[in-house]
Amino acid sequence: MAFISALCMASCCGKGESNMERLRELMVKNQIEERGVTDQRVLHAMRTVERHLFIPSHVISEAYNDHPLPIGHGQTISQPYIVALMTELCELRGVEKVLEVGTGSGYQAAILSLLAKKVYSIEIVEPLGKNARSLLKKMGYDNVEVRIGDGYKGWPEEAPFDRIILTASPPVIPQTLIDQLADGGILVSPEGEFMQELVRIRKNGDRITKESITYVRFVPMVHGR
Numbered sequence: 001m002a003f004i005s006a007l008c009m010a011s012c013c014g015k016g017e018s019n020m021e022r023l024r025e026l027m028v029k030n031q032i033e034e035r036g037v038t039d040q041r042v043l044h045a046m047r048t049v050e051r052h053l054f055i056p057s058h059v060i061s062e063a064y065n066d067h068p069l070p071i072g073h074g075q076t077i078s079q080p081y082i083v084a085l086m087t088e089l090c091e092l093r094g095v096e097k098v099l100e101v102g103t104g105s106g107y108q109a110a111i112l113s114l115l116a117k118k119v120y121s122i123e124i125v126e127p128l129g130k131n132a133r134s135l136l137k138k139m140g141y142d143n144v145e146v147r148i149g150d151g152y153k154g155w156p157e158e159a160p161f162d163r164i165i166l167t168a169s170p171p172v173i174p175q176t177l178i179d180q181l182a183d184g185g186i187l188v189s190p191e192g193e194f195m196q197e198l199v200r201i202r203k204n205g206d207r208i209t210k211e212s213i214t215y216v217r218f219v220p221m222v223h224g225r
């Protein structure tokens with residue numbers, strides 16, 4: 001069913017859009033709420049952002065399915081539930097300055113942009129970063145800035161950040177990024193190489209606390225040349 005509706009979207013417009021809206025609603029209900037995400041602002045953002053516009057056309061029929069999708073250059077857009085879970089873990093209220101490492105398609109940045117004040121996103125693969133930057137601009141996500149660069153360095157000119165989210169997995173959370181986290185800030189990230197855990201780090205003064213959330217599978221966070 002989902003496959004047929006999505007194909008319709010590719011060939012028509014008005015009716016297809018409402019099909020996409022229905023698929024998005026089902027995604028939120030069955031994949032995200034069902035698994036325990038309750039933050040209403042996060043659920044609203046997941047219902048709002050048009051995920052199918054962030055992926056290559058050959059996988060558009062799978063846009064709202066319960067798995068990651070290829071976005072080119074060997075990279076992937078995360079499974080919708082993982083995007084929602086990581087966003088919920090960020091505890092956004094709308095006033096935060098957020099750093100994302102791994103812009104990829106720009107989808108996670110779009111979700112964050114609806115929930116925070118300003119989003120700074122770094123992508124190491126130039127064509128992905130450029131594409132996401134122009135897509136986000138075209139779609140009116142005006143509070144997102146995309147930089148092509150190495151996320152291991154963070155974005156020192158704009159630090160500190162109230163929240164930092166990594167969507168590629170470093171072997172260990174880089175100290176540079178913890179240093180760029182504001183007091184009272186939260187960092188959410190996968191950590192590890194083959195075995196990866198989703199972790200949440202809180203910074204309170206000199207105290208750093210780390211919580212392990214669940215096992216995950218992300219693309220590796222690579223080093224720039």
Ligand code: SAH
Nearest residue numbers: 102104105107108123124151167168221222
């Ligand atoms: N948030 C993205 C998910 C992209 S997958 C989305 O919503 O689509 C992770 C991304 O991290 C990939 O695009 C990969 O190129 C990028 N990446 C890997 N190592 C990086 C690094 N050191 N700095 C910045 N981006 C990096």
